[in-house]
Amino acid sequence: MNRDCIRNFSIIAHIDHGKSTLADRFLDITRTVAKRDQKKQQLDDMDLERERGITIKAKAASMDYIKDGKKYRLNLIDTPGHVDFNYEVERALAACEGALLLVDASQGVEAQTVHNTMLAEQADLMIFPVINKIDLATARSDEVIEEIENALAIEGERSMKVSAKTGEGVRELLDAIVDRVPPPEGLQDAPLRALIYDAEFNDYRGVILHIRIVDGALTAGARIRLFEGNTRHEALEIGIFRPALTPVKSLSTGEVGYLIANIKTLSDVRIGDTIVLDKDSASEALPGYRPARSMVFCGIYPVQNGEFDNLRTALIRLQLNDSAFTFTPESSDALGFGFRCGFLGLLHMEIVQERLERESGVDIVQTAPNVTYEILTIDGEVLQIHSPSEIPDPTKIEEFREPVVKLDIVTPDTHVGAIMKLGIDRRGRFLKQEYIGPGRVLIGFRIPLSEIIFDFFDKLKSVTRGYATMDYELENFVADDLVKMRILVNGEEVDALSTIAHQSHCEPRGRAILKVLRKEIRRHLFKVALQAAVGGKIVAREDIAPVRKDVTAKCYGGDISRKRKLLEKQKAGKKRLKMVGNVEIPQKAFLAVLSADD
Amino acid sequence: MHVPFCTDRCTYCAFATMADRPALHRDLVDALLLEYGRRPALEAGMETVYFGGGTPGLLAPGLLERLLNGLQARSRLETGAEITLEVNPTNVSKDALSAWSELGITRLSIGIQTFDDAVLAGFGRHHDGDLGRAALDLIAEHWKGLWSADLLVGFKDQTSQDLTFDLAQLLKRSAPHISVYGLTIEPGTQLHEQARRGSVVRLEDTYMDSYDILWSSYLHGFGYERYEVSNFALPEARSRHNQAYWRNEDYLGIGPGASSSRHPLRWSNLRDTKQYLEQISGNRDTRHHVERLQPSDRLLESLGVGLRTRDGVDIDELERRFGDSWRIALAAGIQQLKQQRLLEEVDNNLRIPATALTRADSIAAVFARTMELPPSQ
Ligand SMILES: Nc1nc2c(ncn2[C@@H]2O[C@H](COP(=O)(O)OP(=O)(O)O)[C@@H](O)[C@H]2O)c(=O)[nH]1
Ligand SMILES: C[S@@+](CC[C@H](N)C(=O)[O-])C[C@H]1O[C@@H](n2cnc3c(N)ncnc32)[C@H](O)[C@@H]1O
Ligand code: SF4
Numbered sequence: 001m002n003r004d005c006i007r008n009f010s011i012i013a014h015i016d017h018g019k020s021t022l023a024d025r026f027l028d029i030t031r032t033v034a035k036r037d038q039k040k041q042q043l044d045d046m047d048l049e050r051e052r053g054i055t056i057k058a059k060a061a062s063m064d065y066i067k068d069g070k071k072y073r074l075n076l077i078d079t080p081g082h083v084d085f086n087y088e089v090e091r092a093l094a095a096c097e098g099a100l101l102l103v104d105a106s107q108g109v110e111a112q113t114v115h116n117t118m119l120a121e122q123a124d125l126m127i128f129p130v131i132n133k134i135d136l137a138t139a140r141s142d143e144v145i146e147e148i149e150n151a152l153a154i155e156g157e158r159s160m161k162v163s164a165k166t167g168e169g170v171r172e173l174l175d176a177i178v179d180r181v182p183p184p185e186g187l188q189d190a191p192l193r194a195l196i197y198d199a200e201f202n203d204y205r206g207v208i209l210h211i212r213i214v215d216g217a218l219t220a221g222a223r224i225r226l227f228e229g230n231t232r233h234e235a236l237e238i239g240i241f242r243p244a245l246t247p248v249k250s251l252s253t254g255e256v257g258y259l260i261a262n263i264k265t266l267s268d269v270r271i272g273d274t275i276v277l278d279k280d281s282a283s284e285a286l287p288g289y290r291p292a293r294s295m296v297f298c299g300i301y302p303v304q305n306g307e308f309d310n311l312r313t314a315l316i317r318l319q320l321n322d323s324a325f326t327f328t329p330e331s332s333d334a335l336g337f338g339f340r341c342g343f344l345g346l347l348h349m350e351i352v353q354e355r356l357e358r359e360s361g362v363d364i365v366q367t368a369p370n371v372t373y374e375i376l377t378i379d380g381e382v383l384q385i386h387s388p389s390e391i392p393d394p395t396k397i398e399e400f401r402e403p404v405v406k407l408d409i410v411t412p413d414t415h416v417g418a419i420m421k422l423g424i425d426r427r428g429r430f431l432k433q434e435y436i437g438p439g440r441v442l443i444g445f446r447i448p449l450s451e452i453i454f455d456f457f458d459k460l461k462s463v464t465r466g467y468a469t470m471d472y473e474l475e476n477f478v479a480d481d482l483v484k485m486r487i488l489v490n491g492e493e494v495d496a497l498s499t500i501a502h503q504s505h506c507e508p509r510g511r512a513i514l515k516v517l518r519k520e521i522r523r524h525l526f527k528v529a530l531q532a533a534v535g536g537k538i539v540a541r542e543d544i545a546p547v548r549k550d551v552t553a554k555c556y557g558g559d560i561s562r563k564r565k566l567l568e569k570q571k572a573g574k575k576r577l578k579m580v581g582n583v584e585i586p587q588k589a590f591l592a593v594l595s596a597d598d
Numbered sequence: 599m600h601v602p603f604c605t606d607r608c609t610y611c612a613f614a615t616m617a618d619r620p621a622l623h624r625d626l627v628d629a630l631l632l633e634y635g636r637r638p639a640l641e642a643g644m645e646t647v648y649f650g651g652g653t654p655g656l657l658a659p660g661l662l663e664r665l666l667n668g669l670q671a672r673s674r675l676e677t678g679a680e681i682t683l684e685v686n687p688t689n690v691s692k693d694a695l696s697a698w699s700e701l702g703i704t705r706l707s708i709g710i711q712t713f714d715d716a717v718l719a720g721f722g723r724h725h726d727g728d729l730g731r732a733a734l735d736l737i738a739e740h741w742k743g744l745w746s747a748d749l750l751v752g753f754k755d756q757t758s759q760d761l762t763f764d765l766a767q768l769l770k771r772s773a774p775h776i777s778v779y780g781l782t783i784e785p786g787t788q789l790h791e792q793a794r795r796g797s798v799v800r801l802e803d804t805y806m807d808s809y810d811i812l813w814s815s816y817l818h819g820f821g822y823e824r825y826e827v828s829n830f831a832l833p834e835a836r837s838r839h840n841q842a843y844w845r846n847e848d849y850l851g852i853g854p855g856a857s858s859s860r861h862p863l864r865w866s867n868l869r870d871t872k873q874y875l876e877q878i879s880g881n882r883d884t885r886h887h888v889e890r891l892q893p894s895d896r897l898l899e900s901l902g903v904g905l906r907t908r909d910g911v912d913i914d915e916l917e918r919r920f921g922d923s924w925r926i927a928l929a930a931g932i933q934q935l936k937q938q939r940l941l942e943e944v945d946n947n948l949r950i951p952a953t954a955l956t957r958a959d960s961i962a963a964v965f966a967r968t969m970e971l972p973p974s975q
Contacts, residue, residue, distance in 0.1 A: 549956040553780055560843065
């Protein structure tokens with residue numbers, strides 16, 4: 001296809017601002033999908049995405065559109081909507097020349113919009129604002145345009161106004177895409193360089209790579225090489241998204257499509273890698289590639305020890321679909337054998353966990369998540385710490401560093417006070433506060449990642465009655481007063497409950513954890529002492545008083561079976577208990593401490 | 599022998615009872631004897647007979663006599679057998695006492711619950727404190743056999759004075775045996791419904807803990823032995839019938855809701871009196887639940903009920919029932935509990951030290967959780 005007729009673009013939008021609906025309209029108008037085949041919202045097809053209303057995996061659609069008698073190929077490249085997938089967003093944007101900044105006419109600019117717009121700017125894309133849902137009575141298009149100018153420093157006057165629902169303005173929008181988004185550049189006669197901007201796993205076809213041809217052309221049957229991965233393959237099938245996979249003979253410079261090359265698992269490819277022809281040994285990689293880096297870790301254990309193998313099988317299976325998810329075996333005194341799993345972020349962790357339970361049926365216990373820390377030892381070595389158990393003896397530690405992020409929150413200005421308090425309670429450093437529109441404020445913090453991976457978003461929602469949105473970006477690792485806090489039960493350490501915390505937060509955090517444990521651990525026949533300790537110092541303590549007396553009820557013939565059944569329940573309940581010394585800790589307790597609130 | 603009639607149902611009570619229908623008394627008595635006739639004859643003679651309920655004290659002496667005669671037509675009463683009749687204060691009169699005595703009843707069990715008029719009324723009992731006292735006076739004066747009184751403790755707002763007052767009434771009349779039951783909220787009762795709707799119906803556990811010390815030491819001071827967590831007896835006044843349950847021996851229960859144990863079988867009857875009567879008249883089975891106990895089940899039960907008694911569980915008996923395997927099965931629990939001084943072996947009994955007896959259920963639970971091997975046959 002002639003380069004001049006190609007337009008590659010993506011839609012940047014906050015959740016629910018109408019990205020999927022707009023994509024549906026595009027497909028309708030360009031008749032890419034026959035009406036009767038059309039499922040609602042073609043682009044969001046994973047269950048989980050639908051449930052959570054987010055796009056986890058970038059998808060694509062190639063549409064033909066005729067303007068002024070000339071046929072254009074519009075390639076819509078969908079981007080994931082969450083910061084956990086930041087790198088994936090960047091790579092998807094790198095495959096485009098333009099981006100539609102889609103903003104809900106009644107909701108206005110949200111944190112995610114700000115964040116993704118910055119990524120699009122960094123990628124040098126032609127960005128233009130599209131105000132959606134103008135059919136709504138509550139639409140305040142002009143105000144929203146002003147917000148866009150203020151918050152994003154993007155010229156508002158060329159904004160398009162559409163209703164993805166009624167279709168109003170959508171044709172004009174397609175015209176504008178043709179007019180305003182520049183055609184792809186790239187060297188037609190140079191050796192092939194194609195960007196892998198996404199990959200998915202299909203049960204029948206194996207790995208499907210989503211690619212953008214940057215230079216040269218790719219023909220079916222070509223022998224190719226993945227540059228960073230340094231693996232060789234044959235291009236078994238290439239094609240375009242209609243949005244169903246539709247094979248073509250070749251893809252030329254500037255085109256977007258898919259490649260199937262007999263790659264077995266997603267962990268064999270890395271988004272951002274460059275595809276070259278095997279014979280072109282002198283080719284250079286495209287810029288921007290970064291190896292995967294998990295930022296959040298937690299232990300995942302089977303509830304029943306016998307389920308270890310099933311859990312492992314399930315994890316392997318998950319990894320087929322998700323190259324960003326990592327796992328290595330580990331063992332815990334309290335929980336037995338399990339895995340330390342790494343995730344891009346908290347949402348990613350939740351998604352994996354849900355899939356794991358939904359698809360494998362293995363009951364799992366998850367330990368408190370922690371971020372990756374860095375420790376500089378007195379020998380000058382830098383250790384990556386993924387689990388509290390990896391922390392060396394305190395005397396060997398020169399610096400204990402944690403990841404710090406730049407956090408943007410967009411909120412109605414009535415909630416600024418509450419957000420300030422929340423940010424500062426979580427060790428955030430206030431950076432800025434800007435009015436982006438009437439009554440709407442953008443607040444910036446620099447804040448440790450560990451403080452927001454947990455329940456920060458829930459808290460933010462609750463203090464702003466659901467009105468605030470947030471987004472963050474990793475900045476760097478910063479040394480701080482970090483320590484390992486151990487939890488002791490009758491003097492014995494329960495490794496699965498250990499956490500890393502800031503010195504100043506240990507006491508309240510320790511107290512909160514112990515309070516939860518106190519509720520979850522039943523009374524024993526002896527006193528159970530719960531302690532939180534930092535080094536040798538006890539920072540919090542709770543006792544569970546022993547059972548003093550059972551109910552002295554009547555016990556006659558009819559009660560004997562009943563008594564036995566009560567006792568049997570105890571026996572059965574034992575499977576869901578972990579013994580620490582003589583103390584029984586229910587599996588539930590390990591989960592409950594995750595939501596301990598200090 | 600379960601007699602399911604009560605003048606009215608008390609708000610806390612979940613026993614298989616129905617509002618009294620005197621017209622049904624005769625049918626019930628016949629039905630009880632028919633059911634009894636269908637059960638395998640007892641090999642040995644009867645050591646104890648218990649007319650419980652419900653309120654068997656409502657039955658006319660003639661019907662009780664019919665029952666006793668019917669029982670003895672199929673198996674012999676051992677000499678010195680204990681025959682207990684459960685009665686309410688409203689059933690007691692001088693005539694009734696002498697009639698019961700003539701029938702050969704050896705022991706009365708009277709449900710007093712409390713002497714507090716307001717509490718009795720709240721529970722829907724048909725007597726007040728004075729009637730309770732009057733009934734006890736009659737018994738104390740005219741009854742030659744043994745007797746026992748039930749007290750309920752732990753109802754809402756009960757003070758320690760209330761409790762000692764109730765106890766004192768019994769002590770004054772030298773009750774040979776006193777059962778002290780902590781109020782429990784049983785599903786299906788009015789009390790349960792009140793609690794579900796948010797009313798406070800019970801005393802908090804922390805009070806119960808200290809009240810237990812109060813009533814047990816009080817009774818101890820007057821010469822009573824706490825021979826089971828809820829039962830106190832003067833010397834020679836223990837309930838032999840109940841002890842058979844607690845030793846997990848075999849027993850035959852007849853009547854609506856009654857359960858029976860003939861190892862390895864355990865069964866219980868339909869609880870609904872009308873259904874029960876229909877089954878009997880249609881010559882159909884009255885049992886609605888039959889189970890076959892595994893040795894490990896029985897071992898767990900033997901501990902569950904036996905450890906609640908002062909004597910504990912007889913080791914010879916364990917050996918007889920389970921061979922050596924019981925020791926293997928219980929080894930971990932025994933070791934742990936002995937270490938914690940919550941278990942001892944005395945006079946060839948496995949028992950809980952007196953100070954820990956009130957924790958018997960929790961202690962039995964340790965065995966439930968540590969029991970590993972099912973004992974072999
Ligand atoms: N009134 C109105 N509702 C719209 C419009 N576009 C989308 N919606 C609704 O907004 C909600 C979110 O749209 P969706 O396309 O799923 O948003 P996404 O999360 O950005 O993909 C859905 O209920 C849509 O029906 C529009 O133009 N007008
Ligand atoms: C089956 S009743 C029969 C006694 C007799 N009908 C009477 O009420 O006097 C035996 C005893 O069980 C006790 N009881 C019944 N329900 C109880 C409950 N919910 N909690 C504690 N004890 C209870 C009462 O003390 C009662 O006297
Ligand atoms: S406590 Fe006694 S009188 Fe009251 S309902 Fe129960 S059995 Fe009948």
